[in-house]
Amino acid sequence: MMKKLTNKILISTIATLCITACGENTSVAKKDNKSDTTPIALAEPSLAEAHSTEESLAKQTKAPGPVKSNIKYSPYAEKSYPQNVYFGDTHNHTANSGDAFMGGDRLGPEQAYRLARGEELVSSTGVPIKLSRPLDFLVVSDHVEGLGLMYEIYNGNEKLLADETIRGWNKAMHAGGKEAAEATNEVVAAQSNSTLPAPMTNPKISGPIMRSVWQEYTSTADEFNDPGTFTAMIGYEWSSVPGGNNLHRNVLYRGGKSSADQMMPYSSWQSQDPEKLWQWMATYEEKTSDRVLAIPHNGNLSNGRMFEATRFDGSAIDADYAERRARFEVLQEVMQTKGNSETHPSLSPNDEFADFGIAGWEYGNLTMEGEPESTEMRPYMYLRAGLLQGLTWDKKLGINPFKFGLIGGTDVHNTLTSVEEDNFFGKQVFQEPSPNRWEHVAKKGFGKTRYSWHYTGASYAAVWAKENTREALWDAMYRKEVYATSGSRMTVRFFGGWDFTQNDASNRQAIAAHGYAKGVPMGGDLKATDSHNKAPSFLVSAMKDPLSGNLDRLQIVKGWLDADGKTQEKIFNVAWGDANERVLDSAGKLPKVGNTVNVEQATWENTIGDPELSAVWSDPEFNAEVRAFYYVRVLEIPTPRWTAYDQKRFDVKMSDDVPMVHQERAWTSPIWYTPK
């Protein structure tokens, strides 16, 4: 342990010295890194190396250990599957993001880590904050475009303030309040319209500033990364938003500063085409031997572009495109504070829970520009539809470009990754707790208004991994063994196979053992079988978040490409609470679980629903000839929405259209079936 600490201190000292001594002469640092990467590898031994050294020392000094017998007793021994689920945020902005800074955020990555690991902070508006429980990991993913530049503008950097527009923003930032908020909207619009003032996009001026901000950030990440306890995964957001259509991607690094500093992150100022980002990712991996993955932003603000049928340049999707997308974009963000992207009522008219996190976000894209959202766009922007498009492409090209797992993130722009309903600090600084925040106007367009009350207290990522380290979490993400929740911390297992029996779900401790022995976990592929007489079976279990509501039901969402090549979807209720009183009707629908919420008091009672649910479910409509996917959705019983807590705590009365009660939920990554 001491050895590891010493290494860490040594590395950060070297890094600090380099930043101080090398100043902004980045070509020197770059040349060093380029000429030989071996010294870096030597300076920072991997965890595995450190452990093996400790073990070999132990071997020299201790007596020989016991010899393994033939007795098999411990159900957990000699198993090498993930025993723990780790909760975190994959999408967090600090004052280093231009729009966050202009919105008033004055807290940097260090404060983001401190809050996430359980410390108390004071928000930028002066409100004390602490999480209900620490998170296990955090990805600070600041917008790389103009990384740190707004702070320089605020501080009056002469080269930047030579521009009149920038001078105006400087003035507005110092004025604060409404003026600062309006300036933020101007920056977002200027970026989406590619009309940012020249000094900001001139690499000679902005390059060195952004590079030093990046290197300071990666140092902070290494400092707070505490293997086994708290993971500070390095990341950034590539913020492509052509015409206000949100195509952002968060890029997540497996490695640490020593590799992440070798190249500057890729900016949408260089290109708004995701394929150019993948090219950067491939180059980075080749250069550093590190790994990166990209998580596309919530698709609900993309106006039909997230899963569009063409490449960014308008040409047809081909197998090469599909292969690269499937390789680099293994996950999709299903929910965050700007609503939910699972599906839409117009796409899924038979899904009685499809209207979650839709209100306000369905008006239009990020900036409410161009065209309003239409039913024609929806198959190309919501995730269930995207997964279905993927099956179609797979049939056509032999490879599925949209074979993604489902993950969550917050996208908060105030450093505070706090999205539980009773502790919701808003997306932007001006949405932090205050009596009238709910009616603040976020955006107007097409005769509609997006208010702060439309923002959702969401979401968190859940990762099944063997240990809480950058490497183990990243690997779990890459194999899609992850799920998303709308903010609570349910524990959800999901396995698919051919041989599960009802008995496998009866023993709580043995679910994982049966699951991994007989099947594949969430994110995996059902192995195609020769025996077409059999249907696949699925082992599902969920446990409630001890601080949140009981569970209403477990559902399996099935999507498939029928014999005519048409996409289909169906939802199966597979386990539910109060099962002695609730019975499925002939159409497979279940009576509502009820509602114990007292809106005035912002309380509820766990007198309905169940604390845990499990089931083995076999697909009664399985057709071995067609492509399909299956994912699990878990619903909690109704609980108060953040607006109900605000109404109670601030003693205000919100308008009747503001929802006060909702059902929190979790979505797992799918398991796919492909015919032989």
Added chain:
Amino acid sequence: MGSWTDKNFNAEPHAFYYARAIEIPTPRWTTYDVVRSNLPLRTDVPATIQERAWTSPIRSRPNSSTDK
């Protein structure tokens, strides 16, 4: 979850309160052994237990108490 008020509370005597939480019956370790070794259950060995938790006590003492 619940709250409880001591309706018989008398401020004079010393008292303590601790909480005990009791699970529903689950198999005792001996039952796992029996099942895994494919042996018959014995009548003289308990097959189930109710796992439980005990908190540290909260004490109540009269204001006039001189006990330290």
